[in-house]
Amino acid sequence: MAVHTSQSVAKAAGDDVARGRSRGTGNPPPPSRLRRALSVHWYAWTMVAPVVIVIGVIIGYPLFRGLWLSLTNADERNVARSIGVNEIPATYEFVGVDNYVDALTGGQFLSTLGWTLVWTVSCVGVTFCLGMALANILNRKIAGRSAYRMALILPWAIPGFVSVFAWRFLYNEDRGLLNKLLTGSGFDGIPWLNDPTWAKFSVIAVNVWLGVPFIMVALLGGLQSIPSEQYEAAEMDGATAWQRFRHVTLPGLRPVSTTVILLSTIWTFNMFPVIFLLTRGGPGEATQILVTQAYKFSFEISPRDFAQSSTWGVLILVLLMLFAVVYRRVLRTQGDNW
């Protein structure tokens, strides 16, 4: 269908161009390949041109600069800067892949990567299971369904940084509501954000709270698109509720699930605000994920270490792209035309 439409459009557009030219020159020479491609595709290329230019200038150029910085020893003291009217030129040098060697052989990157993986897997796993359960409940006939739906979506509707501050308010060790309730009922208060293990638990809890609505709504949409004939057929064959879920619902949700899992894995891996605003990576470096640590290198330590920060950034990007490629390949071998 796509082919059909595009060809007919192409012909129309191509004719247009040819007519315009022939009016001027009478007998055009046989066009070269490039010219022919241009005359067939010029409208599509014109339409995508703004985005290509914008992406090239504001993403492409910084990206290559970032790659370059990661191969140098740039820090706050040797980059180009101006103090008053004096322009100080950059004095940093090319150091090859030293930064990458340091990052990959030193302990800090690998231990941060380890926690980042734990964080991503547990957040996405828990969020997906909760979202799946809630979507299935909401897909049934149940009184007050739209009210429940509205309430459950709320965490998504509030800007993330506001919710994170709300949680910080609840988590506060001396005066937060959670600990007041605990001490009120005779338990000891919990150092939610001040103990490494509890802090890890707390940030995951907040991220799950933030992430469930998106998955729930997406899966709910997927559930509603599963034809009810399939369930009727399953019932005819005597399938139990679990069998219906396992053999009708799950396969029917596959296209939506694969997409939301991919998206939320990428988002969680890069989830800056939750960690940054809740704990700043603390206590110590216990909750620091790769993104917040890279941010810390370039903006929170002195002197700012731009080279190391860029190195970590590039490594994060490489990891995510590897993940996306592998994920797609696995899906394709299982027969998905995604």
Add this chain to the structure above:
Amino acid sequence: MTTLTETNARHAVRKPRLRGDRSPAASVVLHLTLIVASVIAVFPVLWVLLTSLKPAKFATTTDFFKETTFENYSNLIKDTEFLTWFGNSVVIAGLTTVLGVFVSATTGYAVSRFRFPGKRGLMWTLLITQMFPVAVLIVPIYNIMASMGLLNQPAGLVITYLTISVPFCAWMMKGFFDTIPREIDESGQVDGLTPFGTFWRLILPLAKPGLAVTAFYSFITAWGEVAYASAFMVGDENLTLAGGLQKFVNQYGAQWGPMTAASVLIAIPAALVFLFAQKHLVTGMSAGAVKG
């Protein structure tokens, strides 16, 4: 037809529970689950709202209501730069949205409708740029902005946010254009419209809801962005809301009164519009991704 199958099923196999049937106990369990989940979802937000209505000195009490007052709100507006931050956020997020949608609308259409050399590469680029961690771009953009004197300027932040919103808007709009039947394009061509004419006169009016949702979502993304805003904007009068809110809560102490009041004022408009737009939002996102 449906009733027939149902009665058949009921006669044929009695054992497995059918989809419509549910025991009262199961209903109770379902409702309890939903109630617990809803309370967890709503409570933190509700608690902030309730706290904002208490006098600041009672902010950390456990009472739901205590001497209800709006003094947090009036203090917030009188004594802090909240309105300036709010204005900064509106200007920056608004400009980002308008530019993002404007630049990427035609691309969404072209990618949705045409086959052309470079389409595959473009699709991949749009997808990959969405997984760019802040960490890759923030240092080079910071240095570039510093050398151009754009740090601490709204324009600098708008340009930075375009790196997020342009790929995202193009991706979303492809999804929405995909849902508009191609027959409409064909009828436009039959009537002698050029591809641009088809896009401008036929498709764009039909895609208005999709455009609105895309615009709204890119607005919300810019509205809630934290990393770039914290790094690029310093000085009280230049902050956006994400940076301003951090002023109330830092390692030296917390002013929960103004913080909660500010949170409510930031969240209410966003939440209201969001609840209207969310249904279309998921459609666009997953359609764009699935049919890619």
